[in-house]
Amino acid sequence: MNKLRCLFAAASLFLAALVIVLIVMEYKTQWRPYQEEYKLILQKTAATDIQKEAADSFSIGVRQDWLPDFNQADRCRSCHIGIDNPDAPVNQPLTSHPALGQHTFQKFGCTVCHAGEGYATRLPDAHDHLLPPRVIEASCGKCHDPNAIKDKAPTFVAGQKLADKYNCNACHQLAGKERRKYSGPAVNGLPTKVDAVWLAQWLKEPKKYLPHSRMGNFLLTDEEIQALTGYLVSNTWEDEEQFFIEDEADEQFLNELDDDAYDELIEQGKVQFGRLRCLTCHSLHGRGGSLGPELENIGKKTSGRWIAAWLSSPSQYDSRTIMPTFRLTRAERVGIAEYLRLESEYMDEDEAIEEESETEFTLQQREYGAKLFVIKGCFNCHPLDGVPDTGEFAPSLADLADKKAEKISFGSAHVPHTLPDYIAAKLQAPRIFGDNLKMPFFDLEPEEVGRLTTFALAQSSSIPPDYNQKTKPSDSGIGGEVGRLIDRYRCMSCHTIQGKGGTLAPDLSAEGSKVKRDWLIEYLQKPYAIKPTLVERMLRLNLDKQEATLLADYITLALRDRNIDDYPSPADSTDSGTGKTLYYEKYNCQNCHAIGTGGGYFGPALDLVGRRLQPNWMNARLENVHRYETNAREPVQAIPQNDRAALVSFLSSLRGGKK
Numbered sequence: 001m002n003k004l005r006c007l008f009a010a011a012s013l014f015l016a017a018l019v020i021v022l023i024v025m026e027y028k029t030q031w032r033p034y035q036e037e038y039k040l041i042l043q044k045t046a047a048t049d050i051q052k053e054a055a056d057s058f059s060i061g062v063r064q065d066w067l068p069d070f071n072q073a074d075r076c077r078s079c080h081i082g083i084d085n086p087d088a089p090v091n092q093p094l095t096s097h098p099a100l101g102q103h104t105f106q107k108f109g110c111t112v113c114h115a116g117e118g119y120a121t122r123l124p125d126a127h128d129h130l131l132p133p134r135v136i137e138a139s140c141g142k143c144h145d146p147n148a149i150k151d152k153a154p155t156f157v158a159g160q161k162l163a164d165k166y167n168c169n170a171c172h173q174l175a176g177k178e179r180r181k182y183s184g185p186a187v188n189g190l191p192t193k194v195d196a197v198w199l200a201q202w203l204k205e206p207k208k209y210l211p212h213s214r215m216g217n218f219l220l221t222d223e224e225i226q227a228l229t230g231y232l233v234s235n236t237w238e239d240e241e242q243f244f245i246e247d248e249a250d251e252q253f254l255n256e257l258d259d260d261a262y263d264e265l266i267e268q269g270k271v272q273f274g275r276l277r278c279l280t281c282h283s284l285h286g287r288g289g290s291l292g293p294e295l296e297n298i299g300k301k302t303s304g305r306w307i308a309a310w311l312s313s314p315s316q317y318d319s320r321t322i323m324p325t326f327r328l329t330r331a332e333r334v335g336i337a338e339y340l341r342l343e344s345e346y347m348d349e350d351e352a353i354e355e356e357s358e359t360e361f362t363l364q365q366r367e368y369g370a371k372l373f374v375i376k377g378c379f380n381c382h383p384l385d386g387v388p389d390t391g392e393f394a395p396s397l398a399d400l401a402d403k404k405a406e407k408i409s410f411g412s413a414h415v416p417h418t419l420p421d422y423i424a425a426k427l428q429a430p431r432i433f434g435d436n437l438k439m440p441f442f443d444l445e446p447e448e449v450g451r452l453t454t455f456a457l458a459q460s461s462s463i464p465p466d467y468n469q470k471t472k473p474s475d476s477g478i479g480g481e482v483g484r485l486i487d488r489y490r491c492m493s494c495h496t497i498q499g500k501g502g503t504l505a506p507d508l509s510a511e512g513s514k515v516k517r518d519w520l521i522e523y524l525q526k527p528y529a530i531k532p533t534l535v536e537r538m539l540r541l542n543l544d545k546q547e548a549t550l551l552a553d554y555i556t557l558a559l560r561d562r563n564i565d566d567y568p569s570p571a572d573s574t575d576s577g578t579g580k581t582l583y584y585e586k587y588n589c590q591n592c593h594a595i596g597t598g599g600g601y602f603g604p605a606l607d608l609v610g611r612r613l614q615p616n617w618m619n620a621r622l623e624n625v626h627r628y629e630t631n632a633r634e635p636v637q638a639i640p641q642n643d644r645a646a647l648v649s650f651l652s653s654l655r656g657g658k659k
């Protein structure tokens, strides 16, 4: 009996002790002092009766945001208690949160943006894996298209641009994106373009030839470089004959020129190079665009003969190139080629020595090169006949943001064991975690590493559909920010785009081949009556400049018709005088069209048609008005090619009048 009583007493004591321990633990929570301090401050600063009442009734306890959409409970507010109080004190963790707009804590919690351990109420557990502020914009990129948050998340947006530049997507799967293979030029025709010396140098250090190269450095050994070079320069190319079809005639043409005529040819080549605006895409002597490679050293890379053949048909060399086919005469083509070649051709002594390096390759070397082309992942970016795209080359990054640092093998590298540090180190020094790794070296500036790390940390596949602004399906079936603009402004209730939409207004499926971008940006902001007889009007939509530019870019890039693009674009504006005569005297276009104050109004006024319409579209239209506008009311007229060219150059010169 006594024994039993003792046991009972012991059990009671134990229970009592447990209760005390629990009570003490509860009072020793880390969050309680913060909340007590906060309550005190509230009471002290309360000015009105209502505020006093609120301060007194402030209850101390765990704060939890239960987020069923994320299957997550965030208790961060237990310490970060003043987060939604604009008047909260300024000391961490009591302080209020910077404005967050539509992202309410009740709906978003904290960890979706900050990471960390939502359920934990103690430090350092709660802050485990917390995203450092320098990469916090990664969270915005998890849910938003870069275009939608351009000014709000500049670091992430800059990172996205770099990722596009370096084609991370060619090797890696990214969240919500297909792998974008073949982002480099085709290399089937390489033996006709470059020699072994140039190629070996290129593979050793691409940025030495192209300071803005978009291809990483694969850190190849000399042996690997020789093998790859041997393989790539000894390929045979099926289309070689077709590509050089004008070659003989070009050569003969050049041979027949005397010195003066040759100098004149080059002079003209320079003029054409400027007039055709090659610098929109290429740079030369530090000026120009970056869509195409710098042409500074092109004479060291390839021959005048190759450039001339390339200019005559870029797509014959590489069917995927974005370099347009210009309609050039032989003299123009050869003139530009010679101009570019001479502009850059010189040889310093260093190179003269390199010239003597190996140019003969054994079968063994070439076979090894063929293997390396696959092993090193060249096939991801460069199409080459007979080399399949096997796809699985690099790990998917689609849920990189959710990768736990504990699961990463850091090897012996001296890098803090966190995910952001891991990514930054990998980008900065791709071999840091092992010698046999394959990712190329991009030679990035420290701030570029930061931007790309932010971009990489935005790769998450775990965003619930309701929150994922990137993949939210749009009614138009067009993705991203553009799709949402088109939905919001209901463009497709009036316009058809690629077979879908209304018929009240012109079909926009080939609008990009028809109108000029600058005109479009203006027009979308301030539409005016184009066709005066049309009853329906384009709505004034109050688009701002940024939205108009986004739409205009989409329209000019995506809504195109190859047939129109390939149409000759009479470029010779010296002929506009002839065109004017034809317009007024032979074809009497003024019966239906007004220019200035004279002319008819059955058709649109043509005062600024040169700013509005692409010349090749006008040319195609003048040949057959009904081909691209099935319900056009302008009659079909049989206008021969020469007259069309003159008319188009006259029309292209009309740029004035109303805005």
Ligand code: HEC
Residues within 6 Å of the ligand: 030, 031, 074, 075, 076, 077, 078, 079, 080, 092, 093, 110, 111, 114, 115, 116, 117, 118, 119, 120, 121, 122, 123, 126, 127, 130, 133
């Ligand atoms: C136990 C209390 C506590 C909890 C729980 C807590 N924090 Fe904190 N937090 C603090 C304190 C204290 C600071 C200020 C000192 C510091 O930076 O460590 C702080 C600072 C921060 C900062 C600023 C860091 C900086 O470098 O400027 C962020 C962001 C943050 N917390 C996010 C969170 C998130 C997200 C959670 C939930 C996953 C959370 N905290 C949970 C106490 C807490």
Ligand code: HEC
Residues within 6 Å of the ligand: 076, 077, 080, 083, 097, 098, 100, 103, 104, 105, 108, 109, 110, 111, 112, 113, 114, 133, 136, 137, 139
């Ligand atoms: C939509 C994303 C988002 C959500 C949700 C979010 N934050 Fe933040 N938070 C940010 C950003 C962005 C900053 C940095 C703001 C700045 O520097 O201007 C920030 C800053 C902070 C800071 C540092 C403030 C300072 O002035 O240094 C703390 C602490 C913090 N957040 C805690 C939280 C807590 C706790 C929650 C949940 C209750 C939360 N955040 C929810 C995006 C978010």
Ligand code: HEC
Residues within 6 Å of the ligand: 101, 102, 103, 108, 112, 113, 136, 137, 139, 140, 141, 142, 143, 144, 148, 149, 152, 153, 463, 466, 467, 468, 469
């Ligand atoms: C978990 C997903 C998610 C995260 C993370 C997120 N957002 Fe949002 N954001 C949304 C949603 C959902 C809306 C509401 C959109 C709506 O209802 O139209 C929104 C709205 C916005 C808006 C208003 C957009 C508009 O169309 O009016 C802006 C701007 C914005 N977010 C910027 C940011 C920034 C900057 C960050 C990073 C600090 C961020 N968002 C983080 C999902 C997210």
Ligand code: HEC
Residues within 6 Å of the ligand: 162, 163, 166, 167, 168, 169, 170, 171, 172, 216, 376, 377, 380, 393, 394, 395, 396, 397, 400, 423, 426, 427, 430, 436, 437, 438, 439, 440, 442, 452, 456
């Ligand atoms: C030629 C293909 C290739 C390109 C281009 C490439 N990577 Fe990689 N990357 C790899 C391979 C292969 C790995 C696996 C580790 C290794 O072998 O280096 C890797 C690993 C990574 C990792 C570590 C992933 C993990 O789960 O551990 C990150 C992060 C990464 N790459 C980011 C990038 C970014 C950002 C870019 C664009 C700037 C990029 N990569 C471009 C091939 C590539």
Ligand code: HEC
Residues within 6 Å of the ligand: 184, 185, 273, 276, 277, 278, 279, 280, 281, 282, 291, 292, 293, 294, 295, 298, 301, 307, 310, 311, 318, 320, 321, 322, 323, 324, 326, 336, 340
């Ligand atoms: C719309 C942009 C664009 C325009 C305009 C353009 N190019 Fe190109 N060009 C490219 C691209 C892109 C390449 C690279 C090949 C590729 O990736 O398909 C290229 C390649 C070249 C090359 C080969 C360079 C190399 O290093 O391999 C030459 C030479 C060249 N272009 C000359 C010209 C000339 C001359 C003009 C003007 C008559 C011109 N380009 C106009 C985009 C353009």
Ligand code: HEC
Residues within 6 Å of the ligand: 166, 167, 168, 170, 171, 183, 184, 185, 186, 187, 190, 193, 199, 202, 203, 206, 210, 212, 213, 214, 215, 216, 218, 228, 293, 373, 376, 377, 378, 379, 380, 381, 382
């Ligand atoms: C991530 C994409 C990517 C990968 C992988 C890649 N390249 Fe490139 N490569 C490019 C781009 C882009 C260019 C165009 C020039 C530039 O911007 O650097 C290029 C240019 C070249 C050229 C010059 C072609 C020409 O017509 O001017 C050669 C040769 C070449 N790469 C060989 C290789 C080899 C060999 C490998 C494998 C070791 C490889 N590349 C891997 C993207 C890549």
Ligand code: HEC
Residues within 6 Å of the ligand: 485, 486, 489, 490, 491, 492, 493, 494, 495, 504, 505, 506, 508, 511, 514, 515, 520, 524, 528, 529, 530, 531, 532, 534, 536, 537, 538, 539, 541, 551
């Ligand atoms: C209420 C119907 C309506 C809506 C909504 C509408 N449009 Fe239009 N749009 C028209 C009509 C009608 C015209 C022809 C105007 C004319 O010829 O004077 C037109 C003309 C245009 C043109 C010029 C076509 C040409 O001939 O080159 C473009 C481009 C265009 N719209 C784009 C858009 C975009 C983009 C949106 C959505 C942001 C949009 N429209 C919304 C009715 C509409």
Ligand code: HEC
Residues within 6 Å of the ligand: 530, 531, 583, 587, 588, 589, 590, 591, 592, 593, 602, 603, 604, 609, 612, 613, 618, 625, 631, 632, 633, 634, 635, 647, 651
């Ligand atoms: C019988 C009247 C008529 C004659 C004659 C006529 N057009 Fe037209 N034109 C139109 C009409 C109507 C349109 C509007 C589209 C449609 O419905 O065909 C138009 C559209 C155009 C456009 C597109 C304008 C724009 O901004 O979209 C151009 C360019 C054009 N015409 C040029 C000419 C030229 C050049 C001639 C003389 C060779 C000519 N037209 C003769 C009636 C005529």
